[in-house]
Amino acid sequence: MPTKADEALEQRRQAARAACQTALFGHGPVQPGAELAALAELDAGAVADRYGEGGVLAELEAEISRLLGTEAASFMPSGIMAQQCVLRVWSDRQESPRIAVHGLSHLVVHELDALPALHGMVLERLSDEERQPTPADLADLPGRLGAVTLELPLRDGGHLLPSWDDLTAFAAACHDRQIPLHLDGARLWESTPYLGHSLAEVVGLADSAYVSFYKGLGGLAGAAVAGPDDVIAESRRWQRRHGGNLLTLLPYAVSARAGLQRHLPRMAEYHEVAVELATALSDAGLRITPDPPHTNAFRMYASVDERDVNARLLEHLESTQEAISAYWQGADVPGWSVTEFTVGSATCDIGAAEVAKRMTAVVLGSLGT
Known part of the structure; x- marks a missing residue:
């Protein structure tokens, strides 16, 4: 049964998602009205x-x-x-x-x-x-x-x-x-x-x-x-x-x-950027599987508590309207967390090096250091 604290957290997350303007993963945030308007132009x-x-x-x-x-x-x-x-x-x-x-x-x-x-x-x-x-x-x-x-x-x-x-x-x-x-x-x-x-x-x-x-x-x-x-x-x-x-x-x-x-011709590019990004994230201290990635998606592991990293992700989303990644879950190893990351057009537009920099700053808690 969700507690009042759980319900309040979910309301914060929903409000932050609704205000999101950019994302490091996939093809970026979906704005329903804009998507339907674009569809009407096809x-x-x-x-x-x-x-x-x-x-x-x-x-x-x-x-x-x-x-x-x-x-x-x-x-x-x-x-x-x-x-x-x-x-x-x-x-x-x-x-x-x-x-x-x-x-x-x-x-x-x-x-x-x-x-x-x-x-x-x-x-x-x-x-x-x-x-x-x-x-x-x-x-x-x-x-x-x-x-x-x-x-x-x-x-x-x-x-x-x-x-x-x-x-x-x-x-x-x-x-x-x-x-x-x-x-x-x-x-x-x-x-x-x-x-x-x-x-x-x-x-x-x-x-x-x-x-x-x-x-x-x-x-x-x-x-x-x-x-x-x-x-x-x-x-x-x-x-x-x-x-x-x-x-x-x-x-x-x-x-x-x-x-x-729009996207099928770019699948090789998405995979190449995933490999490049996985290398950069690994060099920064995250664990990646499979390494190198087989597709444009992979798992990321970090030696941080899921509650801490998710709190930082939400605070970053609320303050910048930028989504860094999906929320993390506890991994099998105590003290570690895991999520998956999918490379798409939004990732490629930003670039692997910059995505890795923003990702590790928030996930590992090194913002401003």
Whole structure:
């Protein structure tokens, strides 16, 4: 039960967020009115999509298919819905409710047991460790599987990616057992610089993939699943059963297309700046994992109490209207705290060296020294 002190602190945080003008992370603070005004200036086409057909939505889906090298793609309101739809298709085709997942995957950690509760699926854990699964992990799950999922990168493992050789070996292990491999690619756009291969080459190792439009691409919301024509056609039927076949998805489609145009060409830059920033932060006394970062995001550890660092972050935000980072949490090691940091256009505009300077001054409490 929140105390009055907790409620007062949350009110301070909300007021500070509302007044925020700049941020060191991501693409900067979102001002709702300004974002909607900017959206209205974009090309929305001559007609709106209607129940998933036509308009900018159809153009976007064609672009997704081209980028990912698949026969078809379907835009959906959320990633949770999108993955449920396509995994249900694979599960029915394989005649098995067993879905192989990582224990730290979004499917396990953040979705309130959606697949078991809504579809009767059984989540078989490949691993619970902070690493990508291996062919040996898959071999430890004998019998018929409905599908195997691979989250690229594994966000709750620290934004971890496999090497290209390890990824191809895992895909081959799935295909040797004739198990559909599905990529949970919420941050797939951000993964290609480290993997050293194109989106189409990465997705080509799998049987289907999901991508998101509101994370690295900065869209309002939305996701897409991509794969063979017949699989995506069946996924659309499950989308309708989930209530996701809205009258129009126009604002989300327009925003998603703008995100592809604005941020996809900069993903290599975001990764390069993340590597540069991680080095600067490490030199200043923070611990970074993975080091160097696999994507444009990484974990930061500091030998400070979470209450102290969060108090400084809030005071800085209130006095300067600048957000340094997300709030920190206590780490496994007593006296240490941890958070994650995502590099985006705002970070690049400021520059890695300056971001590191401002970050360490506040996080380590060295302002004015």
